Amino acid sequence: MLMKTKDIILAVEGLTVSFNGFKAVNDFSMYVDEEQIYVIIGPNGAGKTTVLDLICGKTAATAGSIKFKGRELSKLSENQIVHAGVGRKFQNPSIYENLTVFENLELSYPQARTALSALFARRDQAMTDSILDVAQQIFLADFLDVQADFLSHGQKQWLEIGMLLIQNPSLLMLDEPVAGMSVAERRQTAELLRRIATGRSVLVIEHDMQFVENIADHVQVMHQGKSLSEGSMQKVKQDPRVIDVYLGH
Numbered sequence: 199m200l201m202k203t204k205d206i207i208l209a210v211e212g213l214t215v216s217f218n219g220f221k222a223v224n225d226f227s228m229y230v231d232e233e234q235i236y237v238i239i240g241p242n243g244a245g246k247t248t249v250l251d252l253i254c255g256k257t258a259a260t261a262g263s264i265k266f267k268g269r270e271l272s273k274l275s276e277n278q279i280v281h282a283g284v285g286r287k288f289q290n291p292s293i294y295e296n297l298t299v300f301e302n303l304e305l306s307y308p309q310a311r312t313a314l315s316a317l318f319a320r321r322d323q324a325m326t327d328s329i330l331d332v333a334q335q336i337f338l339a340d341f342l343d344v345q346a347d348f349l350s351h352g353q354k355q356w357l358e359i360g361m362l363l364i365q366n367p368s369l370l371m372l373d374e375p376v377a378g379m380s381v382a383e384r385r386q387t388a389e390l391l392r393r394i395a396t397g398r399s400v401l402v403i404e405h406d407m408q409f410v411e412n413i414a415d416h417v418q419v420m421h422q423g424k425s426l427s428e429g430s431m432q433k434v435k436q437d438p439r440v441i442d443v444y445l446g447h
């Protein structure tokens with residue numbers, strides 16, 4: 199049977215940013231397909247987080263292009279990029295600790311953006327359904343009424359993923375999603391990412407190589423702002439240059 203090749207959803211080309219003359223990202227290119235789990239690995243300071251900062255508009259590029267569904271992102275504001283369908287999770291969870299799981303998800307629901315409209319919005323069925331569906335996906339269906347600060351570290355990370363999922367992004371970017379998680383939580387997170395990658399692309403930065411092997415459709419290795427190697431995890435982990443600068447350490 200002939201498989202339809204997936205379209206490219208994100209094309210990054212010649213991306214460069216320099217901070218006082220230091221090129222943290224240097225002529226970097228990447229192509230993420232629809233429904234692909236794409237993982238960037240590499241040593242500390244390689245420029246991985248900066249690539250995500252550039253894609254989500256937190257940092258302005260010095261040169262290069264970032265095309266998302268054919269649309270240039272590098273001239274848009276962070277808000278416009280979110281509206282275009284790019285969600286990004288940072289390393290530290292930014293949930294509301296004094297609100298419940300349900301309320302955190304509710305506040306992230308696209309039509310409840312302002313505090314006032316969230317307070318007075320009738321909890322319409324579509325929103326409630328969407329919250330319950332996301333809560334199920336992030337393993338928190340039984341924790342809807344629990345205040346967020348009582349959740350485990352891993353559950354907080356899942357809640358934040360849920361807060362992004364509820365906005366239904368076509369590209370979800372996650373910076374070290376399993377840092378600090380237990381073995382069981384890592385396994386569940388792999389399952390979660392696999393599931394959410396049907397219907398959207400997921401771009402991940404991660405140092406846990408076992409986790410990367412479990413989830414990655416494609417791996418790209420960064421070193422000193424540049425792309426060092428890419429392909430399947432199987433291929434990349436046998437690349438002597440990758441072993442030399444990263445995996446051998």
Ligand SMILES: Nc1ncnc2c1ncn2[C@@H]1O[C@H](COP(=O)(O)OP(=O)(O)OP(=O)(O)O)[C@@H](O)[C@H]1O
Pocket residue numbers: 217222240241242243244245246247248249
């Ligand atoms: N806003 C900034 N101003 C100046 N230098 C920066 C800025 N952001 C990042 N850098 C520098 O750019 C380099 C790349 O950092 P980055 O955080 O992207 O690396 P990383 O690959 O994500 O590393 P890690 O795995 O440790 O998270 C580092 O030397 C960092 O100090």
